[in-house]
Amino acid sequence: MDIISVENLTKKYKHFTLNKLNLKVPTGSVVGLVGANGAGKTTLIKLLLGIIKKDEGTINIINKEDIGIVLDDAFLPELLKINDINKIMKNIYKNWDEEVFYKYLQKFNLTNNVTMKSLSKGMKKKLEIATVLSHKPKLLILDEPTSGLDPIVRGEVLDLFREFMEQEDHSIFISSHITSDLESIADSLVLMNDGEILLNKSFIDITENYGIIHCPEEVFTKLKDSAINYRKNKYNYEVLIDNKKEIKKKYKDINIDKASIDEMMYLLIRGEK
Amino acid sequence: MKGLILKDLLILKNQMRNVLIIILGFVILSLWMENYFYIAFIIPFYIVMLVISTFSYDELNNSNTYIVALPYSRKTIVKARYILSVLSIITALLIGLALSLIIPIFNVDMDFASTFASTIASIMGVILVLALLMPCFYKFGVQKGRIILFMAIMAISLIIGIIISLFENSKLNIASFFNQLENINFAFLIMIAIAIIFLLLYISYLFSCKIYKNKEF
Numbered sequence A: 001m002d003i004i005s006v007e008n009l010t011k012k013y014k015h016f017t018l019n020k021l022n023l024k025v026p027t028g029s030v031v032g033l034v035g036a037n038g039a040g041k042t043t044l045i046k047l048l049l050g051i052i053k054k055d056e057g058t059i060n061i062i063n064k065e066d067i068g069i070v071l072d073d074a075f076l077p078e079l080l081k082i083n084d085i086n087k088i089m090k091n092i093y094k095n096w097d098e099e100v101f102y103k104y105l106q107k108f109n110l111t112n113n114v115t116m117k118s119l120s121k122g123m124k125k126k127l128e129i130a131t132v133l134s135h136k137p138k139l140l141i142l143d144e145p146t147s148g149l150d151p152i153v154r155g156e157v158l159d160l161f162r163e164f165m166e167q168e169d170h171s172i173f174i175s176s177h178i179t180s181d182l183e184s185i186a187d188s189l190v191l192m193n194d195g196e197i198l199l200n201k202s203f204i205d206i207t208e209n210y211g212i213i214h215c216p217e218e219v220f221t222k223l224k225d226s227a228i229n230y231r232k233n234k235y236n237y238e239v240l241i242d243n244k245k246e247i248k249k250k251y252k253d254i255n256i257d258k259a260s261i262d263e264m265m266y267l268l269i270r271g272e273k
Numbered sequence B: 001m002k003g004l005i006l007k008d009l010l011i012l013k014n015q016m017r018n019v020l021i022i023i024l025g026f027v028i029l030s031l032w033m034e035n036y037f038y039i040a041f042i043i044p045f046y047i048v049m050l051v052i053s054t055f056s057y058d059e060l061n062n063s064n065t066y067i068v069a070l071p072y073s074r075k076t077i078v079k080a081r082y083i084l085s086v087l088s089i090i091t092a093l094l095i096g097l098a099l100s101l102i103i104p105i106f107n108v109d110m111d112f113a114s115t116f117a118s119t120i121a122s123i124m125g126v127i128l129v130l131a132l133l134m135p136c137f138y139k140f141g142v143q144k145g146r147i148i149l150f151m152a153i154m155a156i157s158l159i160i161g162i163i164i165s166l167f168e169n170s171k172l173n174i175a176s177f178f179n180q181l182e183n184i185n186f187a188f189l190i191m192i193a194i195a196i197i198f199l200l201l202y203i204s205y206l207f208s209c210k211i212y213k214n215k216e217f
Helices: A041-048 A082-092 A098-106 A121-132 A151-164 A179-185 A204-207 A217-226 A244-250 A261-270 B002-016 B015-035 B035-058 B063-069 B074-106 B112-169 B174-183 B186-213
Strands: A004-011 A017-026 A030-035 A056-063 A065-068 A137-141 A171-175 A186-195 A196-202 A211-215 A227-232 A236-241
Touching: A004 A171, A017 A041, A017 A056, A017 A171, A017 A196, A030 A041, A041 A056, A041 A137, A041 A171, A056 A227, A056 A236, A056 B074, A065 A121, A065 A151, A082 A098, A082 A121, A082 B002, A098 A121, A121 A151, A121 B002, A151 A171, A151 A179, A151 A261, A171 A179, A179 A261, A186 A204, A186 A261, A196 A204, A196 A261, A204 A244, A211 A217, A211 A244, A211 A261, A217 A227, A217 A236, A217 A244, A227 A261, A236 A261, B002 B015, B002 B035, B002 B074, B015 B035, B035 B112, B063 B074, B074 B112, B112 B186
Parallel strands: A030 A171, A030 A186, A065 A137, A137 A171
Antiparallel strands: A004 A017, A004 A056, A186 A196, A211 A236, A227 A236
């Protein structure tokens, strides 16, 4: 079963088109979304949440009541106080759990009832995450939830997401520029560029089959046919491959490095074919 | 929907101190000018205008984007705002009523009827402004909406001016037309005016729903 299923999703803007996107988020999985600025990640998330209207295609997604949202730069007005959030959400979500909310606030050291205006960016993000986890959602849609958080809090937040995933029917769709976060919680990776999906693979697939080879030109000429993309540096070549096992068998003395998301992104988007 | 109305009420509550200071300012100004009509006029006006400020806060903090992603239909979101407006109108009316009862006690020159009449006139005017303003805000946002409304009012005044001058040129006597109106029951006219204004508010609501349905954030 898929908790999100998108087919041929198209959204046209003057200078940007999200073009016939196909995507599935299986129930019980964490799907990470990466891409350069302007790749269309936020557009995709806004389409999923009905913030903007699609031009073509279909979106199948569960009821909004069961979706927890953290948006990149949008929340309730900043003139509200922390306790106000509880009062409002109690009247918005049927499953709102006041106790859980205050438990998270305690955990995040958000115990003073101040207006959101006086909170730092990171504190505000923590408040949003406490909010999203307190109405018992089945699916989290998170747009840059860890941006602006220090490494310690980021670790805590990721732990909370892991805790959320302990229930079998829970799922997360998360976009982030902090790719190490995705490497640690996501089951699969969707890489977007210029309104299209360049790569959609599970992390198991990526670790098993993808790799990066740093090599001199004479080795590169041998490898060129099996390379997906490559980059020519001053002294060597960086080659992205997706058939690690075969290459290992064929060239025993070649060293294949693990492909990090950042390197893969760079090579897929900027590398040569 | 209760959550959305509560959101706006809590925002207003959090700035209650400023609101009270401003209202106190109006009271002092009114006493100083010895003009009690002023207070009966301005306070209801100010209260309803506070509703408008909630639009700005939603825009300022990008909250519109968040709110449309909540489990509400877009129609419900618009409805919540109009209900808030009606609530504020009722509040303004009650405060106006209280003032109209209190002011004559301190000033023998004033009576209940004339004070309350100025409150009613103020509220009617404000409802009219709200009815025009809210669809404009939904369509163009708060900043542009204000400018466009201002231009619309200018255009309407201009058109009315032209029509009146055409009437005058054609030697039709407007004064006699209004004199004839006075012969009709005055209370009846007021009832019609109120009915028309609320009808306008309802039409405004329908327009806002239609605009908001396709709005993107």
